[in-house]
Amino acid sequence: MQPLTDKLQELLDIPTLQPNEALCCFEEWDSLAMIALMSYAQKHYGVFINLDELCSAQTLQDICDLIETKKSQRGGGR
Template sequence: MENFLAEITEILEEESVELTDELESFEAWDSLTVLSIIALCDSEYGVALSAEEIDNSGTVLGLRELIESKM
């Protein structure tokens, strides 16, 4: 999880991302972004997430906690 913020920042096409940021507030937030997060979680963390779980996580911190809970 060391590079989590950097990876999410890249997926969201932002210069920086804070843990408190709402996922849906990003301009790049769409179904392709969700698919990119699903692929990242599978390849980097060995975790399978659904689009619904990602949407329900709400914030960047919520997403990180979701991933950690499944590791």
């Protein structure tokens, strides 16, 4: 999910982000960044992530897993 990684790097204003880095370590990981990422996920991946779900995600990998889970539920459940 390189586009997601790129978007998070842009939102956090950092050059690189490893999949298992803790997002809470970045000052820029705030509610505005979360809302921007929620919008990005809906636009680019067709999934809705609510704020509680995103707040529980600790790393980029957690967000990727969440998006993949929602994509598979959407495809398999309808």
